[in-house]
Amino acid sequence: MKKIIIVLHLIGGSLLFGCSSSNSQKNSETPKDSIPPKTEETETKKEVPEKSQKPDADTPEAISQKLQGKWRSLDDAKSIVEFSGEFRLDIYEKEQLTKEKFSIAKACPESENPNLKSDKFEYIVAEDMCWSIDTLDDKNLILMYTARGNILRYEKIK
Numbered sequence: 160m161k162k163i164i165i166v167l168h169l170i171g172g173s174l175l176f177g178c179s180s181s182n183s184q185k186n187s188e189t190p191k192d193s194i195p196p197k198t199e200e201t202e203t204k205k206e207v208p209e210k211s212q213k214p215d216a217d218t219p220e221a222i223s224q225k226l227q228g229k230w231r232s233l234d235d236a237k238s239i240v241e242f243s244g245e246f247r248l249d250i251y252e253k254e255q256l257t258k259e260k261f262s263i264a265k266a267c268p269e270s271e272n273p274n275l276k277s278d279k280f281e282y283i284v285a286e287d288m289c290w291s292i293d294t295l296d297d298k299n300l301i302l303m304y305t306a307r308g309n310i311l312r313y314e315k316i317k
Contacts, residue, residue: 219263219280222295226283230300230313240313247285261285267305 223242229250232238239250247261264282267289283290283302290311294301300313 217279222263222280222292225295225297226300228315229317231316233312233314239316247283259285264289 226242229241237252241248248258249256262284263280264284281292289305290302302311
């Protein structure tokens with residue numbers, strides 16, 4: 160019985176060794192046409208595009224500019240947040256609930272939580288409230304209200 164087990168181990172080991180060595184040979188072979196030959200075009204330096212006149216996307220001014228307008232909640236269509244100049248307005252069922260100044264910051268004020276601090280400007284601060292900006296583009300705004308951790312999803316309407 161011991162001899163049978165030893166023979167099975169030897170056969171199994173040689174099969175494993177054979178499979179691994181054939182796979183490594185296949186993986187090490189690179190088709191000739193997958194690496195482009197060096198030509199004068201690939202050797203030349205790429206042109207550096209001119210600097211844009213637009214403000215840097217990571218500046219408070221640029222982020223504030225992207226926020227401007229009305230955003231409808233994807234979770235409650237009656238809820239709208241509007242950024243107008245330096246003000247943030249909460250609107251529910253067409254009634255303005257709050258109007259307060261906002262700023263763009265690298266951290267929530269008075270926060271001792273190191274997870275709520277960043278090297279980038281990614282927080283909206285208004286009065287005693289703070290939101291982390293998860294997504295901000297021309298159509299979508301996703302925030303996390305840092306006091307409770309709830310996610311607020313919006314779509315641009317104006």
